[in-house]
Amino acid sequence: MPPESEPIVCDALVLGGGPAGAGFALRATELGLRVVLVERHGYDTARPGEHIAGSARARLAALGVPAGLCRFSPGVLSFWHGAVPSFRSYAGGPGPPGFNADRARLDAALFAAAGLRGARTILGAMEHIAQQGTQWHAVVRRTADARVCRIRAMLVIDATGRRAAFLHSIGVARCRIGDQFALVTWIAPSPGLMEAGSPLMIGATRDSWWSLTDAGDGMLSLTVHASRGALRAAGATIAEALPLTLRQAPYLRERLRRLGAQIVGQAAYAVFPSRAEAMAGEGWLAVGDAAIAFDPISGLGFTKALETAERAAELAAAGPGASALRALYADALADQFETHLRRRADAYAEANDALARTIAA
Ligand SMILES: Cc1cc2nc3c(=O)[nH]c(=O)nc-3n(C[C@H](O)[C@H](O)[C@H](O)COP(=O)(O)OP(=O)(O)OC[C@H]3O[C@@H](n4cnc5c(N)ncnc54)[C@H](O)[C@@H]3O)c2cc1C
Structure with a gap:
């Protein structure tokens, strides 16, 4: 040409x-x-x-x-420090809602x-x-x-x-700085089970932090963030970051089970x-x-x-x-x-x- x-x-x-x-x-x-x-x-x-x-x-x-x-997202539901959730609403917050x-x-x-x-x-x-x-x-x-x-x-x-x-x-x-990576899994809940306007959920486990976000078109994205070195020390590969996190985060596991979520795609990114x-x-x-x-x-x-x-x-x-x-x-x-x-x-x-x-x- x-x-x-x-x-x-x-x-x-x-x-x-x-x-x-x-x-x-x-x-x-x-x-x-x-x-x-x-x-x-x-x-x-x-x-x-x-x-x-x-x-x-x-x-x-x-x-x-x-x-x-x-x-609009209603706010952030965090599971920092283990399983006790705390909700920060964007309504009435200092800035415009996320x-x-x-x-x-x-x-x-x-x-x-x-x-x-x-x-x-x-x-x-x-x-x-x-x-x-x-x-x-x-x-x-x-x-x-x-x-x-x-x-x-x-x-x-x-x-x-x-x-x-x-x-x-x-x-x-x-x-x-560091060796953080993110394993993103796009998942589709069973039809009718996902509530509209659900908050961003974030949580920490011993080896990772995770987030669950509404990704549009009835999809969610579940992201596990971890250090490569720490994961290796725990005997896990990047692909195993998701099952490891689910084992350590009972609330997340239960929520995905209730949503009947199916995996439709996955990709890993460097995020340090x-x-x-x-x-x-x-x-x-x-x-x-x-x-x-x-x-x-x-x-x-x-x-x-x-x-x-x-x-x-x-x-x-x-x-x-x-x-x-x-x-x-x-x-x-x-x-x-x-x-x-x-x-x-x-x-x-x-x-x-x-x-x-x-x-x-
Ligand atoms: C897993 C993950 C989760 C994240 N979560 C959030 C979040 O919740 N909120 C938030 O605000 N940010 C989040 N971020 C960060 C956010 O996505 C980035 O900071 C933002 O996209 C940066 O924008 P950018 O345009 O600089 O780069 P990018 O979005 O990376 O865009 C770069 C563009 O360049 C193109 N490109 C690459 N190479 C070439 C080339 N050689 N020639 C021409 N084009 C090229 C790519 O295709 C792409 O379109 C997240 C990032 C990751 C990886």
């Missing part, structure tokens, strides 16, 4: 169409930048991270995402909204990227028809999530906190998880992806000479990461003292 004849010339080439990439594209086009947004994997498979902090609601509405994709969303649909809606606002959106894979003078020259192969697009950009935005594919390609190292050693440089910026990735215990990953994207778009609009602003951007993100590490330690201590000892600092 011959390449498209003319290269696409833009101000910012965004790699990754998750909330950070799409959020950047939306804000940057609003600020008058020409943006190309490239998503490699598309939105056909389930994505984790369905319970979202209420502060993201207003942002999503401003970005043009249909309100129907966000379903909500649940089918993440693949929400991410797809953000990507589509970026296209509607004027970003050029491409589903495809990067084949080559190199800096020539002050410009980046990139080659992307479109998924739909295998055609090659040539792109020239002044700025590259790494929004590829924890893998930070672009940063990796230019040699930026990553700092990782990590950050790029550098988050901004000459002609590039990192946003969202590519810059700083939090432990999901914070429940803030989605919101932080949108926030960093917004800041980065404003920085991009300030032009290539804004090196002092770039340093401020990187410092602010580094501070957020440090704060997250402190709060994370407190959250684990609240969940279960034994579990707190399994997170490496």
